[in-house]
Amino acid sequence: MSAEEKKPKERVGVYVCHCGTNIAGVVNVGEVSKWASDNLSDEGVVVARDYKFMCSSLGQELIQKDIKEQKLTRVVVAACSPHLHEKTFRNACKGADLNPYLCELVSIREQDSWVHTDKIAATEKAKAIISGGVARVIHHEPLEPLHVPIHPATLIVGGGIAGIQAALEIADAGFPVYLVEREPSIGGHMAQFDKTFPTLDCSACILTPKMVDVGNHKNITMLTYSEVQKVDGYVGNFAVTIKKRARYIKTEDCTGCGICWEKCPKKVIDDHFEAGLGYRKAVYTPFPQAVPKYPVIDDINCTYFVKGTCKACEKFCPTNAIDFNQKDEILTVEVGNIILATGWDLFDARRVPNYGYGRLANVFTNMEFERLSNSAGPTGGNIVLRDGKTTPKSVGIVHCVGSRDKNYNNYCSAICCMQSLKFAHLVHEKTGATVYNFYIDIRTPAKAYDEFYQRIIEEGTLFVRGKVAEITDAARNPGEEGKLIVQVEDTLVGKQRRIPVDMVILSAGLEPRYDSKALAKTFGISCSADGWFIERHPKLDPVATMTEGVYIAGCVQGPKDIPASVVQGAAAAARILGKIQQKEIALEPVRATINEEQCSGCRICNTLCPFNAILFHEDRMVSEVNPALCQGCGTCVAACPAGAIAGTGFSNEQILSQIDGLLLLNLNKKEAVPAVLPQV
């Protein structure tokens, strides 16, 4: 910046937040605000203040008062991350009749006080950050948000309890819902469970009424046996491409009478609904209360598809509802908002070699046990060994299988303690067997959960505190003959114990869906390193994502139990209903635009855009940004070799001035250079 331009055009106010001690504990905020008013006056700073909590109403009023009295034309707030309070301060400016986009929030908390311990250096860094903000804000232009209408329909992906709850909430409010489910029936994992903790009510008894409601609801379109392939558009106006797999059943004719699966000669191990413990036919509904009631023909196992002959189902179908020529359908629906509730996969217990699952017959997983104990399951609810007939006299339940273990998953799966306690109760009640629970810590922190733990202790379950080291059938003495031996350190005794049991149940943990990363990409949201989808804010916005219009509910966000999944389903629905009621949505005006004259048509930006917001006009050989899709991230601006892309809110001028400001180059004063360079 040259010397003759020194006369400031703008009147800038700088506001330095203490954030209690969050910032003031490390950064000398008083010194920083004094420095700004002393040193940045040439840049246009006419007032600089520090305040305990800028985001409080008193802090905001301070800014508004200055805007009016000092005739400020620009505002720089040095506080937390824009993720948290950018809106707050923009609104404060708006309240004082200053265009909200003339306010710049720079972070001296996340990018300074929280990451440094050297107070002097952190204070110098805060000055540099503010200097950059001031240099930038001068080049801001007043912007107006874009208003787009919101489509009233909602897409819900995943028909488990979270998705069902969300669907019913939105549909009951009178708005259309598309509920997409990969399996032939909605219901999710909850449909497989026997009893639910801590009340021990039957899972199906409380779930199936909701499933029926979904099936009958005039506002809900169920798309089962279907998967989302592609998502175009943006908040308020998504276009979602869905593949509806061929059921080979004409649903308009099918009555769900069940003759087809009675007559089907092909028996298949049901490794999905029955967790591998039972059988189904090649034409099947996963369970009797399935919604919808129509079966599907599994074309991988169906004898007709494999060998070309059979068609037993077709011969016996009383309504001629079988159609072997059905093809997959691709359909597109338009929705304003999306909820992802795709749930979880079970940790593969075979990965833990010392627990012998898959090698030792009487080691079962939690999902196998749910089916074993379920009266609608393969044994009619009899808890028996793998031989199908022997009732165990002793059962060991192993907590934390694949969870809280850096060799597998480092997180706590949250449900296993309560689930294991429930198993202890069921085994005790149904078989009278001696039950051991092997745990590291018992975690029962919700309403009536610890009381349930007390009840299980009272019932006589034996608790051994220790992570099971191994499960083996190699006996060392006659007492261990023919048993599974659970070898563990009883850490409360401080001795290794070998406990012979007939059956072991592994409480395998919850994992993200195997394809969660691909799903996240389809919907333009992010997942953590573990694969769980990331919420907008872990405490204050747990069901929204960083992508406007895409919400998450249930285990897709992290392991959780049924009540918490229901809460999230309802919460996501409430968020969306609020948006639909507004009928339109204001989009951030911070957008990229392409100068067609300068665009060479190289298409580099097309593939780089993380929001698929850039389309290419084949006829004119130029790219164009869809302003409604663009999130203003600036990737294309930086990437364009011709410099043809400009961003409102992040012009070259703005960015370069901010860099100059950060380096204090704009001050032209030697003493202004930070004495101590902060250690990053």
Place this chain on the structure above:
Amino acid sequence: MTDYLYYPGCSMESSAKAYEASVEAVCGPLGINLKEIDDWNCCGATEYLSLDTTPAYSLIARNLALAEEQANGTRTLLAACSACYLNLSKADHYMHEDKAFGKKINEALAAGGLHYDPGQLVIRHLLDVMFNEVGLDKIKEKVVKPLTGLRVASYIGCMVPRPDYNKHVSDTEHPYELDDLLKALGAEVIDFPLKTACCGGHMTQIGPDTAFELIRRLISAADEYKADALVALCPMCQMNLDAFQGQMNGYFHTNYHIPILFFTQLMGIAFGKNPEDLGFGSELVSAHEAMKRIGIQTPEPVPAKPVAKKPTGLPMPPPRVRAVQQTTGNEEAS
């Protein structure tokens, strides 16, 4: 022929001469050219590490430095003894991971005019090279006398599958390499649940009561599975289970007779080699009867009379008969 740097280890020239002889006998036909490191020294087993960390690692690292010096384009350093393999691999691993530590060890080596660049050598166990480099197909080609009818327990022990710094082995607890190799030779391989359990290590010398119990677990399990022989790949394992089997029997008043063979001895038999050239007859628990079952004549055992010993503590139960596990065949759950 592929050249491999070779670290035999001390046992190979004393207690495990059968291993040494059989390794040499089978490597040639499989195209493995063993280039023994000149003037190697003892790896210190687990003993030096217990006394003094820096000297222990320096002792191991001298071998690595010599191997690097003599490498001549070869990068793989082969060991047949599990403890030697692990020690060499451990020194390389920690010198690489912990730079300050690596510097310290090199400082010690410098006193002898040596230096080792961690990561330069790839340290592998003989079984790993047989399985992953030579491959079962090539091994099968060499089989002229399949071991059909010989029922064996394959026993890997601890230090090859664990900690397995470079993930050369299929599993830390139930690896399949030795099973598959023995199957390729035509043997009947039992699914030995204790295949990576501990042989007792140095406990035979410092806590015999513990050692006998660990040996009993392995021997009684092999017996219960009706194994004709237990196949090992480590001199220490072979020594503990073979030489101490008699004492263990005396201690527990049992009468187990499970010959302990090196996997290379059985490879040699399958390749049609002469049993004497493979060190047969050097085992204290004779393999004569077991090998006779498949028509191989090995030296007759000299009947050794166990010295009667007064029991200490309570008598142990007799060997058990294994209950057959019932399976429904659908335990392959998702």
Place this chain on the structure above:
Amino acid sequence: MTEPVIVSDPPSAGPVKHEDLKLLQEVILRTPGDPGLEMCIQCGTCGGSCPSASAMDHTPRAIFAMLRAGMREDVMKSNTPWMCVSCYYCTVRCPQEIHITDVMYTLKNMSLESKVGGNSTASDFSKTFISLVENYGRSFEIGLAGFHNVKHFITRLPSMTPMAIGMLTKKGMSPFPPKRIKGMDQLKKILKRAKELEAV
């Protein structure tokens, strides 16, 4: 390590000295690589996995708790590290990926230095083994076993006779020490320097 940090240790139930609260850190620093010991969650996978747990006076898990508590003397006196057979089950199964076997080696080192503990049979065996290696460059199995067993297990010798005969006849083990390696001087220099470095 020149001197043990504490000369007189507190009795087991007595007050713990402030310096001993750093005991855990001392163990970590003396172990090559990052053993991760501070991450122990006391789950007992190690104690449950250990094949010689029954011979130990404390399980490894308990030892780690004692290190945290600064119970130096109790740890140094414990036979636990000396009973470790280096099977590495605990190391690969530990949910916190703690290098437990390596920690056991460090504890053995420290226990010998502390002069209060150690298991004489075990540490003697290590010492005898190593003195032979330091002399010949290679181990001398028969000599080691003979020397060690005469010293520690004299009553067991009769039951060992058949084995000893077998070793000499069938296995053909030599009753004489091995030939010294050529670079014996070089090795001695390396080990001397290593011992100096260890003491730093």
